[in-house]
Amino acid sequence: MSELRGWRALPLGTVPLKFSTEFKTGDWRTFRPVINQEKCVKCLLCWIYCPEMSVVWDGEKVSVNYDFCKGCGICARECPVKAISMVPER
Amino acid sequence: MAAERTQEIVMGLNGNEAVAWAVKQCNVDVVAAYPITPQTIIVEEFSEFVANGEVNTEFVPVESEHSALSACVGAAAVGARAFTATASQGLALMWEILYIAAGLRLPIVMAVVNRALSAPINIHCDHSDAMGARDSGWVQLYVEDSQEAYDTVIQAFRIAEHPDVLLPVMVNLDGFFLSHTLQDVRILPDEVVKKFVGTRDPIKIKVPYLGDKEVPLVLDGETPITLGPLALPDYYFEHKMPQVEAMEKAKEVIKEVNEEYARLSGRKYGNGLTVAYGLDDAEAAVVLLGSAAGTVRYVARELRREGYKVGVLRIRAFRPFPVEDVVEKLSNVKVVCVMDRAISYGARGGPLFMEVRSAFYDSPEKPIILNYIYGLGGRDLPPAVARKIFLELLDIAETGRVKQLINYVGVRE
Numbered sequence: 322m323s324e325l326r327g328w329r330a331l332p333l334g335t336v337p338l339k340f341s342t343e344f345k346t347g348d349w350r351t352f353r354p355v356i357n358q359e360k361c362v363k364c365l366l367c368w369i370y371c372p373e374m375s376v377v378w379d380g381e382k383v384s385v386n387y388d389f390c391k392g393c394g395i396c397a398r399e400c401p402v403k404a405i406s407m408v409p410e411r
Numbered sequence: 412m413a414a415e416r417t418q419e420i421v422m423g424l425n426g427n428e429a430v431a432w433a434v435k436q437c438n439v440d441v442v443a444a445y446p447i448t449p450q451t452i453i454v455e456e457f458s459e460f461v462a463n464g465e466v467n468t469e470f471v472p473v474e475s476e477h478s479a480l481s482a483c484v485g486a487a488a489v490g491a492r493a494f495t496a497t498a499s500q501g502l503a504l505m506w507e508i509l510y511i512a513a514g515l516r517l518p519i520v521m522a523v524v525n526r527a528l529s530a531p532i533n534i535h536c537d538h539s540d541a542m543g544a545r546d547s548g549w550v551q552l553y554v555e556d557s558q559e560a561y562d563t564v565i566q567a568f569r570i571a572e573h574p575d576v577l578l579p580v581m582v583n584l585d586g587f588f589l590s591h592t593l594q595d596v597r598i599l600p601d602e603v604v605k606k607f608v609g610t611r612d613p614i615k616i617k618v619p620y621l622g623d624k625e626v627p628l629v630l631d632g633e634t635p636i637t638l639g640p641l642a643l644p645d646y647y648f649e650h651k652m653p654q655v656e657a658m659e660k661a662k663e664v665i666k667e668v669n670e671e672y673a674r675l676s677g678r679k680y681g682n683g684l685t686v687a688y689g690l691d692d693a694e695a696a697v698v699l700l701g702s703a704a705g706t707v708r709y710v711a712r713e714l715r716r717e718g719y720k721v722g723v724l725r726i727r728a729f730r731p732f733p734v735e736d737v738v739e740k741l742s743n744v745k746v747v748c749v750m751d752r753a754i755s756y757g758a759r760g761g762p763l764f765m766e767v768r769s770a771f772y773d774s775p776e777k778p779i780i781l782n783y784i785y786g787l788g789g790r791d792l793p794p795a796v797a798r799k800i801f802l803e804l805l806d807i808a809e810t811g812r813v814k815q816l817i818n819y820v821g822v823r824e
């Protein structure tokens with residue numbers, strides 16, 4: 322964590338100090354989606370449905386960005402071939 | 412006399428029309444409003460200007476006051492000059508957005524045509540609506556007549572948009588007493604007002620995540636910024652401090668704008684923050700806001716002719732509250748009566764009383780300070796009652812005996 326700034330050093334008008342991508346918000350997940358690449362048919366429904374834009378499509382395969390995934394399970398629910406399983410975090 | 416003064420036209424306008432005329436001349440980009448008595452005439456009149464093509468303003472007829480102020484927040488956030496008007500329940504419905512407008516430092520101007528709050532329902536004047544918004548971070552100015560309503564709306568844009576301030580400004584005018592009462596109002600030429608208010612010029616801020624690049628503090632696709640996202644216990648407090656500083660700085664700006672406007676129009680409202688009458692040698696003085704100050708000053712003038720040393724201090728800026736000014740002007744008075752047109756239930760006196768009394772806590776010279784709560788729900792303050800109050804104060808000045816600290820005047824037992 323960098324040094325906390327004093328109020329005179331903040332941008333005016335409640336403009337934040339960092340990009341939202343710098344705030345990792347995936348740490349309150351209780352289940353993590355794990356994709357079975359063998360089963361996946363690359364339909365991209367998980368990519369469409371993920372409310373956090375945490376499913377990443379790199380042109381070849383889908384993967385999950387765990388920095389922001391909340392573990393909501395929508396991707397697993399929508400996957401037509403049940404390629405995503407929700408595994409408890411510990 | 413300023414050259415512009417000779418080119419003024421005199422119109423018979425009520426307070427609301429005077430506000431609408433000021434807005435018409437201030438080059439406002441967006442007006443979003445919802446009608447509510449006694450404010451309706453402002454937006455009614457203004458929508459006529461829009462329909463006649465007399466202004467280029469985008470007029471947004473919204474479905475509630477909550478939306479009216481939200482639309483102004485959106486407009487002001489992209490750099491537009493925005494105006495709205497409301498009263499009473501309408502202001503109450505705007506409540507959460509009031510704080511957002513101030514927190515985002517959006518220089519919106521709003522006319523509040525002061526009206527009592529329900530229940531029971533009442534459409535007439537008191538200051539409970541604006542007092543409820545006292546701590547929302549808006550600058551609050553209170554006017555005494557329709558001419559001042561016109562002048563103050565013009566000044567309000569300059570105050571709100573000043574780089575040292577950048578706060579929303581509420582211009583308060585008493586419902587019906589001012590909003591629906593005709594008065595000769597001097598209107599400056601369009602060009603003069605246009606020049607005085609200029610165009611809104613957003614300040615630039617350094618954005619750390621853009622490598623401290625300077626970008627305008629507005630939502631703009633070219634230099635994208637986010638306004639008002641989550642700030643947790645580690646930063647929320649810090650984001651509030653600039654609002655404290657801006658309010659303090661607003662005092663000077665209100666004074667300067669008052670001076671500059673006086674040079675232009677020949678009209679000056681005290682030092683901008685307060686308007687004093689007879690305080691140099693007054694033994695008894697009344698402190699109050701808004702239109703009743705006219706009646707009280709009329710009575711004070713009569714009493715002075717009869718040889719009584721009385722004075723009046725009208726508070727024009729309630730937020731920021733001119734503490735130093737109030738103390739300086741009232742220090743030598745023996746008895747001060749603060750008149751509140753609102754109740755703060757459960758508190759020791761009305762909101763204005765608490766400010767004035769607290770202002771004197773550290774002063775070695777302090778008057779006896781009483782509170783008279785008056786005029787709720789549009790109840791009149793006739794000269795006879797004002798006279799009675801002054802005579803009571805003079806009696807206390809002589810005897811030093813205070814019967815009651817907090818008094819409700821004009822209410823039936």
Ligand code: SF4
Nearest residue numbers: 371390391393394396
């Ligand atoms: S669990 Fe929810 S947040 Fe995480 S990738 Fe699946 S849909 Fe997105």
Ligand code: SF4
Nearest residue numbers: 361362364365367400
């Ligand atoms: S929904 Fe299932 S099959 Fe479709 S891309 Fe996602 S993981 Fe693969």
